[in-house]
Amino acid sequence: MSMKDETLCLHAGYSPQNSEPRVVPIIQSTTYVYNNMEEVGAVFDDPTKSIIYSRFANPTVMAVEQKIAALEGGLAAMCTTSGQAAVLIAILNLCKAGDSFVSPIQIYGGATNLFAHTLNKLGIECIFVDCNADEETLNKAFKHNTKAVFGETLSNPSLAVLDIEKFAEVAHTHHVPLIIDNTFATPVLCKPIEFGADIVVHSTSKYMDGHAVQVGGVIVDSGRFNWQNGNFPDMTNPDVTYHGISYTESYGASAYIIKARMQLMRDYGVYPAAHSAFLLNLGLETLSIRMERYCQNALKVAEYLNASDKIQTVTYPGLASDKYYEMAKKYLKGSSGVISCELKGDRGNAIKFINALKLASIEVHVADIRTSVLHPASTTHRQLTAEQLAEAGISDSLVRISVGLEHIDDILEDIGQALESVS
Ligand SMILES: *Cc1c(COP(=O)(O)O)cnc(C)c1O
Numbered sequence: 001m002s003m004k005d006e007t008l009c010l011h012a013g014y015s016p017q018n019s020e021p022r023v024v025p026i027i028q029s030t031t032y033v034y035n036n037m038e039e040v041g042a043v044f045d046d047p048t049k050s051i052i053y054s055r056f057a058n059p060t061v062m063a064v065e066q067k068i069a070a071l072e073g074g075l076a077a078m079c080t081t082s083g084q085a086a087v088l089i090a091i092l093n094l095c096k097a098g099d100s101f102v103s104p105i106q107i108y109g110g111a112t113n114l115f116a117h118t119l120n121k122l123g124i125e126c127i128f129v130d131c132n133a134d135e136e137t138l139n140k141a142f143k144h145n146t147k148a149v150f151g152e153t154l155s156n157p158s159l160a161v162l163d164i165e166k167f168a169e170v171a172h173t174h175h176v177p178l179i180i181d182n183t184f185a186t187p188v189l190c191k192p193i194e195f196g197a198d199i200v201v202h203s204t205s206k207y208m209d210g211h212a213v214q215v216g217g218v219i220v221d222s223g224r225f226n227w228q229n230g231n232f233p234d235m236t237n238p239d240v241t242y243h244g245i246s247y248t249e250s251y252g253a254s255a256y257i258i259k260a261r262m263q264l265m266r267d268y269g270v271y272p273a274a275h276s277a278f279l280l281n282l283g284l285e286t287l288s289i290r291m292e293r294y295c296q297n298a299l300k301v302a303e304y305l306n307a308s309d310k311i312q313t314v315t316y317p318g319l320a321s322d323k324y325y326e327m328a329k330k331y332l333k334g335s336s337g338v339i340s341c342e343l344k345g346d347r348g349n350a351i352k353f354i355n356a357l358k359l360a361s362i363e364v365h366v367a368d369i370r371t372s373v374l375h376p377a378s379t380t381h382r383q384l385t386a387e388q389l390a391e392a393g394i395s396d397s398l399v400r401i402s403v404g405l406e407h408i409d410d411i412l413e414d415i416g417q418a419l420e421s422v423s
Helices: 005-011 037-045 059-072 083-092 109-121 135-141 164-173 247-268 274-285 287-307 325-331 347-356 386-391 408-420
Strands: 076-080 100-104 125-129 146-152 178-181 199-203 217-221 311-315 338-343 372-374 398-402
Touching (some): 059 217, 059 274, 083 146, 146 164, 217 247, 338 347
Parallel strands (some): 178 199
Antiparallel strands (some): 199 217, 338 398
């Protein structure tokens, strides 16, 4: 039975049998018991049969993994302790020292640090491209050692909508997979696998959790990429750390996600606790219905700001005047809840506006159920020089608003009174 998102959010991943708990139970145990040595030994040969240790598998977390895989239309998923860990493991599962991958420059700041500096220290090069580059330019970026392409559906914080089909086509021409960070869109607004993505990652800390209670991440495998093309020996050749298993031979379509779990999660140990997954699941249950309202409220706020004479520019892909409006129509069912706008005048005006808001809180976060605001130039992008700020498209007067689920009248009234205080 193929179910719609609203239903998957509530039911996928857990179907209680007679007299079992209605809600996914928290199985807060590091380990699991076996009847005899033969049975526990067999699990080491085939980890898909059972669970042995909560550093890389736990029943509560796995129920949530199945729910997210179902929502993304993927084969399987693996949760991580943060979105950063999901991005890290997704790349390390394909690239080792001496390899490279391609990524747009318009991505989350945490990913930029990881790609440009920390992975570089491990000998993995990120080749940065512009997210609007044409196919010819993208093709030229590839090197003989390029193993993956990365991109964000709706980029944080620049709100650029990626042409996923174009990026998938280019990646596949070079026989490497496309990894899409779908955090801002969530599977409710976009399912990147339908547009050719092979791997999807998320920071579940944002809309999936939604309530600002638990940092987390997830990697989803579409199960569609052909790893046996000569480009991925670690996927096809025997793994000496795992009794000589070839992931493609033993696990077929699940090779990528099983390698991520049994090799990388085993070694790096960035697996969430059962209780964290339980909280994430509560958020997921209402994801579909919440996304609808975030989109509705944000569009109204964007239109309101657009009409104000105190505002210079509004960036929101749901506005017909936005650079990415057409791209958003193709890829997104709604433009999510984050807006950026520039106030007229100097930095002081932006700060005054933010300080005057009463309902919207100042938070270094987005996708909270409550409306929040931030001034990127003095917080998340504080370390950048004036030149770098300009390059990243972040001006002194830029304000980022994450529209929440309060009544729209109250949100607009708050923004209106704060704009009044600005000269
Ligand atoms: C927040 C975010 C991340 C990092 O996730 P954490 O859960 O904070 O580690 C990665 N990608 C995007 C697009 C994000 O917004």
